[in-house]
Amino acid sequence: MKVRVFVSLKEGVLDPQGKAVGHALENLGFRDVGEVRISRVVDLDVPAATAQEAVEKGEAMARALLANEVIEDFRVEAAS
Amino acid sequence: MKVRVFVSLKEGVLDPQGKAVGHALENLGFRDVGEVRISRVVDLDVPAATAQEAVEKGEAMARALLANEVIEDFRVEAAS
Amino acid sequence: MKAGIVVFPGTNRERDMIQALTGISGNTPRILWHREEDLTGLDLVVLPGGFSYGDYLRSGAMAAHSPIMKAVRRFAERGGHVLGVCNGFQILTEARLLPGALLRNAGMRFLSQDCFLKIEAPDSAFTRGWQKGDVFRAPMAHGDGNYTAAPEVLDRLEGEGRIAFRYCGPTGEVEAEDRAFNPNGSARAIAGVLSENRRVCGLMPHPENLTDPALGPTDGQPLFRSLVETFIA
Amino acid sequence: MNTAVSAPVIDLELARSFGLTDEEYAKVLKIMGRTPSLTELGIFSVMWSEHCSYKSSRRHLRTLPTKAPWVIHGPGENAGVVDIGDGLAAIFKMESHNHPSFIEPYQGAATGVGGILRDVFTMGARPVANLNALRFGDPSEADTKRVVDGVVRGIGGYGNCVGVPTVGGEVNFHPSYNGNPLVNAMTVGIAAQDRIFLSAAAGVGNPVVYVGARTGRDGIHGATMSSAEFDEESASKRPTVQVGDPFTEKLLIEACLELMATDAVVAIQDMGAAGLTSSAVEMASKGGMGIELDLDAVPQRESGMTAYEMMLSESQERMLMVLRPERTEEARRIFEKWDLDFAVIGHLTESGHIVIRHRGQTEADIPLEPLADEAPVYDRPVQLTPPPAPVLAPADPVGIEKALLTLLESPDLASRAWIWNQYDSTVGGQTVRRPGGADAAVIRVEGTKRGLAMTTDCTPRYGQADAWVGGAQAVAEAWRNLTATGARPLAVTDNLNFGSPENPQIMGQFVEAIRGMGDACRALDFPVVSGNVSLYNETRDENGQATAILPTPAIGAVGVIDDLAHVTGMQMPAEGTILLIGET
């Protein structure tokens, strides 16, 4: 079953990448782009009988590896 | 208005990061994780009157910078 | 030879390149700031290594869209010679002046080590100082050097003799599947390619770091000698 | 904003939670003659922290030799400065980022590299090399792997991006570093002797200028957390891990060096720990000036920051400087060219006070002299551990071949190539000896035939057996490593990593290690020109039992090679005679 893990920086944590991208977009003529934040999506296919089981596996994987909880938050969805 | 640009590697392009993550998950004891694909999500706040206008701006930014169409596909959503 | 070296915010191997070019050609190159657009009088434009814009988003992506790259494109279209090393190669692919793209190294780690390169196409302004099959040593220092392109693009590059350098072992063995020989996992062990007119060249390793006899071996010199000869002729 | 509504009560309890002792808080009350504001209490607590005040170590550090004819600036400046000939100076220092590297190994190590780079380019030097001395826990512990991997990636991630070659270092493993790894980063830079910049402010009315990245709520004094809920939104105001931005640092290096080529700069100081507070206080105190800051002008990344938060923020890649007023616009243009924030946030006064204004309020007004002069200094009790009885040469139970193989595969001796292959050691085009190429790394001084040799050394288990020997041996090994490349050793920087100074035995290790270093430095005419102290390197188990790290006085050292034609390495030539020098 497919699960999708969204990993994003916690609020308040500096996003140097987002900052540089925002700046570059301005230089390309896209005016007034507000704050740019860049996150990651990990798509996985896990063996699970139910959506709930798949989400739980996704959460376990996020905690174990996919997200760095010191600076990142994550959210898991079962994809269809 | 908030837009979200999803950028992912085109089908067929090897994803070294996804492969490494898949491998690491196996080593952590998550068995039978299928292919792992990692994509990037860029959240922006653009000046736009309608959702459609926001999506069009997002698409223009994706073509101009956020995605490399040689290896990546992108998809834009207006977020609420 | 009149060379210009482009400096983007985050470029960091421009001094290495100045040293190599000055040491071999005797002429000090012109430094070009990324906001400049005038390249008149130059024979060669060099995009040196570094982390332009922090390598954020994708290595080379933001630099590829800066004002000077419009000028570099025009320069190349008019037959000018352009060399991109490391981040410079990444920028040239992002700007579509060279085919393909550079992904994360297969091992997911930054690699700083010497590698060996085999000359596949000695018929360019960049490689004429070597013979086909020659092998030379060069330091590599990159996290995103894993060359990729669609199979038909790779076939075309092979067919047109546009693969300039391949990673190899110390005696020239090419083993694309073996990371001892092809450290970053590049498709078909490709380390550097040429444009259709053979005047734009990009490669990942750093021949400029092996040119000064006071620092060690000088395996990288033929690249710069080739260029000097091209522009004397 | 509801700052007024939810302002905390300032009392002894809050002061304690900020890390001040009862006596220290009493001193604050006496100096201020009233109850301090929250911002003032924050300023006192960081300025009087062990980290900023060296209160437990100061009197011992004073015993180290710091002078020699070739020393231009010893301890007291951002980094040490020595004469290397040709009118040039080597500027170098080592600094720890131990605790942050355990919490978030990548960012902790990366920001450690960023911090030490700023200490060096603040003085006008272009950084030419980085080194790193690392100590990790037991390699068979799962967590060690996480820490090693993150630290190495972080050091590489930052150093590679700023384009400063990482050319050397050392790595040890020992269970005492479980939960408390040591990340000691060293930077070496080169400057013209007549263009060295110091931090003492001068000139009443001169503008105080903030440059670099914007201020966010990064790494604000952990104390805010534990100290009552003075804001309903406290969850969102938790101290956040500092994230490094090497790209901004690279721009900051180039912009500062470009500015320093003009004569606009009167004084300059990087914002390190307790950023705006320590930089403003240090610049003003050293110059005997007063300073007034208007926090509304500080470039901010987040909205609604309080004065307290801004003064204690540890956002990275920022600098504070005093400029000549007539050159301010020229300076602004340089920073704008490099896409960096530039803001005049205050000026120098003759009041002798630091005055902080924010949103029309005076948030702090502290006399600087007592803040510096009355900073606590402790003479902590010392208990010496007698050196153990000499170990008798053991019988040979396994045979020399097996013994040799066992040694070679031990984590402390195994190849470090996996680590240094992740560090760009050639960028800059001056690297003569890379990691693994000689006992010390060698960098050419650009444009000359001279070289600089550099190394870091320490063998903590020697110090565990006998702290004096540990200190002396580290210095001697550094000296030998430099001479082995053909260099003339010049000077030392150190990073003293120990457990809690409140434990007399640890204090004993500390004092003896310094005595050993001092003795060795004097014997070798090898002065200490900069350094850093990191105490409280301990972990507690569930029962509250503390385990301290091995005493680890890491030594960094620099030497000069007058002619690179005479540099040596450690590759064995195909032919030759092997000589052994010294007693075995």
Ligand SMILES: Nc1ncnc2c1ncn2[C@@H]1O[C@H](COP(=O)(O)OP(=O)(O)O)[C@@H](O)[C@H]1O
């Ligand atoms: N953390 C590190 N970063 C860069 N280089 C390192 C690091 N650790 C060790 N090295 C390099 O590896 C080589 C061997 O290290 P080490 O075993 O400590 O040597 P030695 O005992 O001769 O000092 C040296 O060149 C050293 O600079």
